[in-house]
Amino acid sequence: MRTLFAGLNLPDRLIRETDQHELAVQSLANIVVQELDRTVQVLDRLRDGLQFWHFPVLRDEESRCWREELEGYRDLLQSLERIRTPGHLRTFAYTEAQVKQMLKGRGILYEYERLQRALESLRPQLELITLGENTLPQNVSWREEVHEVRSEQQQRLQDPAQRLQPHTIALVKGALENLHSSYVEAYLLLHNAERLNPSQDARKQRLIRDPRHAQLRALAALDFLPESELERWEQPLRELVVCMGCTTADLQKRSVCHHCNFHPRSVGQIGQPALDRLEQAERDFGLLYDRWVANLCQELKKETALANLDALTEAQRRPVQSFIASGELPEKLSRELVEAMQDA
Incomplete structure (x- = not known):
């Protein structure tokens, strides 16, 4: 006893x-x-x-x-x-x-x-890493760093002589914190490529509100202008998402941006950066507009169209003839003018 x-x-x-x-x-x-x-x-x-x-x-x-x-x-x-x-x-x-x-x-x-x-004292840091693993796509180099750090910490914690030494837990915690810092860098790189900032979004809005865009949208009702071509230009522009800005501080307690909730794995394959897509849309818009206006002018100059114009009233015929002569559309296309072009 x-x-x-x-x-x-x-x-x-x-x-x-x-x-x-x-x-x-x-x-x-x-x-x-x-x-x-x-x-x-x-x-x-x-x-x-x-x-x-x-x-x-x-x-x-x-x-x-x-x-x-x-x-x-x-x-x-x-x-x-x-x-x-x-x-x-x-x-x-x-x-x-x-x-x-x-x-x-x-x-x-x-x-x-x-x-x-x-x-348990390491859980807060580990939870952030786990969230990061569920957030970033498989092909980022950060995952290789995760594998290396995990292997190192596994060796430490499986060693009975090391695992409960104060310096061991401090080393594991430091490794997790460094890994999280690397995650933040990797996430922000993808986030900033996939999102427009406010000044870039202002360019997108100017493009959407450009009077020429409204003209093309009105002209899409014409049989001889392919509306699908306009939609192919509009679709990627609509998909561009703006974010007020994500910082390192925003990601200290969470894995994704709280402004736009960007989740790289849900996006799938990260392709062309958002800014590049915006600039491409700006270039394509001018080409698309010029092509449609030229095609419209060409269609209205055909003999059949000119003959059909004679059947229209003077009020209907005059703005169509003005466009044919100048090659320039009025800033605002009325429904009556579009119908007159269709009837020509």
Whole structure:
């Protein structure tokens, strides 16, 4: 019993002095209350393995040894539950060697709990990395860095001599923080390529509101001008998204921009940057406008169209003839003028 009390950090006098046996029984009961449930819970967790960042912290052999020693300590605590009076102290059946062996599980219990607390202290950093893995596409170089850092930390945490050293946990935390900084750089690079900033969005809005765009939209009603061509120009322009601006500070607690919620994996293959697409749309717009105006003028100069013009009223015919002569459209195309062009 003295070996038991020493192993449980209880005063030796509790078992040595008869008048202390009531207190000895109560002290044992307190230990059982404090540690039996914890031991059972740790055994349950070890069945699934102690996981961190998708790898087991305990290797198979070490996990098996921990379970065996914890089971021995659990059995010891369960036997202590039956000691309810000073007289029961004399019924304690384990030998000194057995007690020493079973008490090894107590050290394992405390080591597991220290390890669990250490790993929990790393959860905030690890959660950001996990979010990053779910956010960035598969082909970014950051994923190679993740693989390297994970392998390094796995070696550290699976080494019993290293894992609970204060500097080890600090090294793991620092590695995770550095990896998150690399994530932020990779994310912002993709974000800034895929989003327009406010000044670029102003260019997009000017293009959309350009009077010539309204002219083309009105002319798309004509049978001989392909509306699909205009839609092919409009579609990528509509898909350009503006963002007020994402900064490093915005990504310290989250994985995506809170302004525009840009999620690279949902976009799929990142292609031409948004600014390049905008500039391409600006170039294509001028070409499209000139081509449509030229085609319209050419169609209206055909003999059939000129003959049909004679069938129109003077009010209908005059603006069409003015366009044919000048090659320039009025800033605002009326529905009547478009219908007259269609009838020509």
